[in-house]
Amino acid sequence: MTSQLRSPGSLLAILAALGLAGCGQPQSDETSAQVGAPPARVTVLSVKPETVILVDELPGRVAAFRTAEIRPQVGGILEKRLFEQGAEVEAGQAMFQINSDAFKAEVGSAVAALQRVEAGLVRAQGRFDRAKQLVPTNAISREAYDDAAADVAQAKANVAEAQAALQRKNLDLAFATVRAPISGRTGQALVSEGALASVSSTTPLATIQQIDQVYVDVRQPASRIDAIREAGRSGQLDDASKLPVAIVAASGKAYPVTGRALFSDISVDPGTGSVTVRVEVQNPDRILLPGMYVRARMPRGVRHNALLVPQEAVVRDPAGTPQLVVVDDRKRAALRVVGLGEIVDRRYIVTSGLQAGETVVVQGQERAKNDAVVDAVPFSATAAQAAD
Template sequence: MSSMFRSFIAVVLTVPVIFLSACKDEQAQAQANPPESETAARVSVVTVQQRKVVVFDELPGRVSAFRTAEIRPQVSGIIQKRLFNEGAEVDRNEPLFQIDAAPFSADVEASSAILARMEAELLNAQIKFDRAEVLSSQKILSAESFNNATAALAQAKANVAEARANLTRRKLELSYASIRSPIAGLIGQALMSEGGLASSSATTPLAVVQQIDRVYVDIRQSSMTREALEDLVSAGESDDAAKLPVQIFTVAGKLYEEPGQVLFSDMSVDAGTGSVGIRVEVPNPNRQLLPGMYIRAKVPRSIHPDALTVPQEAVLRDPSGRPQLIIVGADKTASRRNVQVGSLVDGQYMIVDGLSAGETVVVLGQDRIQGGVKLETVPYRPVVAVNKS
């Protein structure tokens, strides 16, 4: 092999070695002096502030009508007409059924005739009394005769009053032949049709009218929870619990648009469950909530005027399951801290112990944090769900 060829081979083999050596030097230099953009881990943070938090219990409840009226006849008779459509809105004092009024009209005419006769007898008794009074003043009529005339006049007046009251009663019975609704609301099924005998002593109503533009929701809550909430209110640490809104969820799980308000609690505790009944009034302008419907209600359980909360995403767990937060110090470095968490309310954990107001907590980007590395912090912005319906 010639000396020129051996020199060429030596040069070819030397070039890769020099190239690899240069690459290693560049990597070492890059590790020793990383770019400025990679020196800080970017994380989302939130500064903790005190705020009022209301913790709710989600409890089952049942809807009942604001007012219910059973339509019953006050007189007995044959039903001639049904004057409403089933399931329709009816007004207060609107006629619903018409009972055959002929017998009651006859009674009114008979009572009117009796009253006329009594008034005629009264007129006769008044004339006799006036004559007896004149004769008695002239010492012509005996005292006994005058007394008899006076008693006859009083008796005639009483008969007229009785006849007039009887006529009023008969007119009232005639008006009862038209059965009216005592309240405004929705009327249900007619439980008796035309030709049926309506009896004033019957146990079954003719129909039922329910006012449901407002409804009640009856729920049961633990007596201990209720007592603790009332103690907090009485201590002046919160507003009246009855003024706090109660959120209602329909059978399908949708949030009802109108919040309710607690009216009162039962005075007695159920011996079997240790709970008390609570009545909530809920506006129902669209008649969406119907009597007998089962719903769920979020009822206040406790009130915390100065609570510290962090987003749910900020809470981490160590290998033993203890909750931790990553706190950002004044030097923009992070440190882990064990905390005690409380209730989860609207995606926010209440921090019972281990955190102070004004401290900064990492919410997103915890996996980018390395010991001693400075952080680039940006404010945390929660994701707002968009309703596409």
């Protein structure tokens, strides 16, 4: 009887023990999983000192290297246009023909006038030669001899005057053919055949622009020039005035040409506070045309031993302070506050808080807990750019 009463209690005790054991087993497995979790995988980059060129991308306008307006030097009716509009022309090439009949007639008249005074010179010279022979025998007065000498001098002056007049008439005849003053590309003809060409007209016959090399006039803030000079004096940056200037389209695409900075203007625009910098660009394929809006990447200094990290490596706290996750030799991650400079090719220049040779996390910072061991994988900039 006693044995039968004890059996249910024993069974309950056994079941209770089994239940407690069953509840405790999952808790033990969870703890074990936490303790044995693998380290977070991150991509890292070892920072090495580099030499970088700092540039300012500034707006600019293209201007022709030389511009010449074709204007007549004599008046008359235009008979012919001797060039193709928009074509390349050479200096001295005939561009327009003005009716030259009147100028030819004037040349003929000047030739006749020259012959007349030359004949007068021959006559005066003969008289002088005879008077010179008679002077020793006193067969002629001294006054007559002086008059003969003066007539020769007068005749020679008349000949010189007639020669100058003929030369001027020949120039007018030559000017009837209007020629290109410079080599370059023509625009449209502004005057058609049959029009009256006038020396006093305000409208040119056409315009020629030399664009095998061009100028790009860039607007640079005057404050930036002061900063560049100060950085150069302090030794932070080396002079970059001799470095080539890249020319970029408004869309951001770089043109296959480079230029060199010639000079900065000596005055500041009071309206914009900027200074004009003129850049000379070789333009053999005529890619850049006068009036085009472009952007010029102006080198303003060379920085040596600069430490650069990709932009995605930088994280910020709620206050906006820049930070980097640095991995030490034991694969432990640590959050570090750093100072940032400018962006060069999608990378920040780190000015403080980082040493050369240290390893920073580029991707996966959210998985790298402070003082936690991480699984570091080398970062590939090429792969990251391809993914972007």
